[in-house]
Amino acid sequence: MQVLELWYLRADHLLGEGSFGRVYKATRVVTGQIMAVKKSRASLALKTTLLNHERRVLQRLQGHPSIPRVIAYGRLVHFEYLAMQLLGMNLSEVRGRCPLPAVNTLAVADQMISALEHIHANKLVHCDIKPGNIILHPTDSKRLYLVDYGLTRAIAHEVQPNLSTDAPLTSHVIGTLEYVSLNIHRHIRSAPRDDIESLGYTLLSLARGDLPWTYNTQHGTRKNQEVQVRIKKQQFSGADMAPDGLPCFGQMIDYARSLKFNQLPDYELLRLQIQETRALAGLLDPAKINWNIPAEVLSDSPSCPLTCVDTISLCPGQIVCCQIDVRTTLEGYSARAGDPLFWRDPSLSPEKWDTAVRPAVVLRVGIDERSKLQSIVVICIGQGVLSSTDMNVVPISSSPTEGSLTPSPAWPLSDSYCYIFPWLMRFVCYPGEELHILLVQPVPSPWTISKTDVDLLLQKFDNHTFADTLPLRDRFITFQYPFVKITAFGPDFSRGNGEGMPIEWGGYRAWYDEWQTVKERREKLDQGSSDYKRALPESYFASDFEQWGGYQMELSSSVTAGVDDNGDTGLPVLPVIAEVEMSRDVRFTM
Incomplete structure (x- = not known):
């Protein structure tokens, strides 16, 4: 990657963390520019890494209003960094487990259909649509962003063989279990139809507060959870789950399930169904959208059936x-x-x-x-x-x-x-x-x-x-x-x-x-996904070692094919992150 300029950043505040990294609010030291920075532990021995893969995907997708702006990238000893546009709260944080108003969920549906149409037009599949990956603009409440492209992969030309429910114990579904499509449960390669089905589950979850199988994702082994959730999904059609007044969300799921592997969704049909629902409900005025949702409706976790x-x-x-x-x-x-x-x-x-x-x-x-x-x-x-x-x-x-x-x-x-x-x-x-x-x-x-x-x-x-x-x-x-x-x-x-x-x-x-x-x-x-290969020897022994126990392994070709194969050919050159200093506040909150 050709070097345009070197950036020195300061991580000011921890925003969140996941299995393989953390997200900070950060400042460019020279200019004071504010941004979000992802930090992930990645050995220099790795040929492909999560954040570099995500960076390439985001650069291919730039220009759509629901795609966050990518700013800079850097890979140093033990860690890689990705600087992006600083956004607001995600929808999981906004709603807790409270159902969102219909006007809000319809706005989410409209903007995410547009985002997925753009992603699919670029021959990519997102592979992890869920409330936690839909984020508010920090100041404009009507704008939403779709984030987290670490699992995004190219659209395959032909369907892979069904691995069946008797797949090896190490073969797990790719994505977030609660929201993945039935075809992903069957270990069939991701396709645009799967993003649409996952969006349908996401919208139902936002509108209802949870899904019929939410509780099954909280207990037991990962393999057992996958089987329980798959059985529940097979038992419910989209129409069965759609709340009163929002039939378009159930229609979206049933439509996605009817699509063939190579068949692109009819995005105009989906938009029309959303618009019809909005008109019937009298929710045509976008000014009614308010994300200040009361938090007292439901508890923090799904309740036991008994x-x-x-x-x-x-x-x-x-x-x-x-x-x-x-x-x-x-x-x-x-x-x-x-x-x-x-x-x-x-x-x-x-x-x-x-x-x-x-x-x-x-x-x-x-x-x-x-x-x-x-x-x-x-x-x-x-x-x-x-x-x-x-x-x-x-x-x-x-x-x-x-x-x-x-x-x-x-x-x-x-x-x-x-x-x-x-x-x-x-x-x-x-x-x-x-x-x-x-x-x-x-x-x-x-x-x-x-x-x-x-x-x-x-x-x-x-x-x-x-x-x-x-x-x-x-x-x-x-x-x-x-x-x-x-x-x-x-x-x-x-x-x-x-x-x-x-x-x-x-x-x-x-x-x-x-x-x-x-x-x-x-x-x-509970063994991890087969999309991550080859364990690496331990090599990081700094004082914050325990904070970075989750480190990346080599991404499989099922993720990188069609995205990382050509390197940075045709992509604009980004500033290179040369150093990220951890501020005193960040160091003492670890």
């Missing part, structure tokens, strides 16, 4: 049976509760994921903030001959003994003890699947320990003292707390728990290995 009851049904000191519930841990409870369309992953059946029923003492109970369900902290019970050097155990005695626990009534098993590995275990309780309510049923407990014994266990083990003596492989899990199924003891220990399942008294690692296996399964199901 009602949660903050009822504590377990008590500290109870002795119960605990079994990790793999399916609920991986799929998410609330996403499937009361949902007749919920798809159950056959690979997670109890026959294939048989976890042990282990005895435990409940030490602490509460409500999990994330799931709003009951959570417990427990310690495992084992049986066997103890060593005098075991620092992670406390014996259980049938009669009061110093340094031991004494359940009531008298504990019937000899050589029993409580132990941790590597620390106390926290679970979210599996509440069953009632039709209208989430409630953990009380579990009868023949044996309990006193508050004094509970306090003894918490004082001894509610820390990482023992875990710190273990190798890292035995104490490192970065994963949400698993769901657990709580059951009572049966009348005879030898015959299992109250449901007749055998109880595991042996072992010394409690639930750790099962938890580790579930974590590894989740990571496999």
Whole structure:
């Protein structure tokens, strides 16, 4: 790229961040010019990078009123920068989850149809239409911009083979799950029809507040979310979802779904349907558009299909049976509760994921903030001959003994003890699947320990003292707390728990290995898109290292083909960003 001039910038304020970068409000030091600057971590070993790809796309699209102006680009050691026109709030920020007025959503529809017509005329597909990528002009409330061209790719000449729903676990949809088209779910190459379908979902989301599958995008593994959302989308036509008075949004979705791969949308038809809806609703005056939307209508996140009851049904000191519930841990409870369309992953059946029923003492109970369900902290019970050097155990005695626990009534098993590995275990309780309510049923407990014994266990083990003596492989899990199924003891220990399942008294690692296996399964199901290839060795060790853990990998040819192949041929030369200084405010808000 020929150098026109070198620019020195100062990042003044953090505007937002994503998986591979941050956006700052920045100033050109020499002139005081204000702009937005994207910063993304990218090794110099990469041949193609996200922001350089986006820069080329934007340069090809310049000249349309809904395309942001690109100002400068620079690629330095470890990072690349893209300077663009500074814009206002995006529509996700504007509306929260409140439905927007019809006059606003119709204005969005009109301007985005025009933007997509321009993009498609330049033989490109945006591939990520959503409310968060539609942004207001900072001063003119009637103007909207379409942003984020990191996934934009050239229109293919022919359809790629359908990869089917049996695609490998690493094959994920491209774009934002809530808004991608059905053909993208089927792993068919992006085409203009997919942008139109995504715009239809975006408009419905703005008009309704959410979509029928919004809740399914918040829980479970990525693979599971994709299947749940695809099933829901197949169940609903656009006409089914269109709100009263806005039939054009449903028509847009149904029309896009009817198009063939190589068929360009009829943009005039779409505009006509929008205009007819506007006329019928008496919303022809654009002066009525107001983006000051009240924020009290809906909560921050989609609500669970069932009602949660903050009822504590377990008590500290109870002795119960605990079994990790793999399916609920991986799929998410609330996403499937009361949902007749919920798809159950056959690979997670109890026959294939048989976890042990282990005895435990409940030490602490509460409500999990994330799931709003009951959570417990427990310690495992084992049986066997103890060593005098075991620092992670406390014996259980049938009669009061110093340094031991004494359940009531008298504990019937000899050589029993409580132990941790590597620390106390926290679970979210599996509440069953009632039709209208989430409630953990009380579990009868023949044996309990006193508050004094509970306090003894918490004082001894509610820390990482023992875990710190273990190798890292035995104490490192970065994963949400698993769901657990709580059951009572049966009348005879030898015959299992109250449901007749055998109880595991042996072992010394409690639930750790099962938890580790579930974590590894989740990571496999959550693996990233195949459009990013080849991991790079770590090379950045500055003081803000933790802020930039998400770094780019090589873009695949499915993204770059037709966009980056010819380099900068035919594109105007941009100023080159030579340095971006982080202001004091930015450094101290990291």
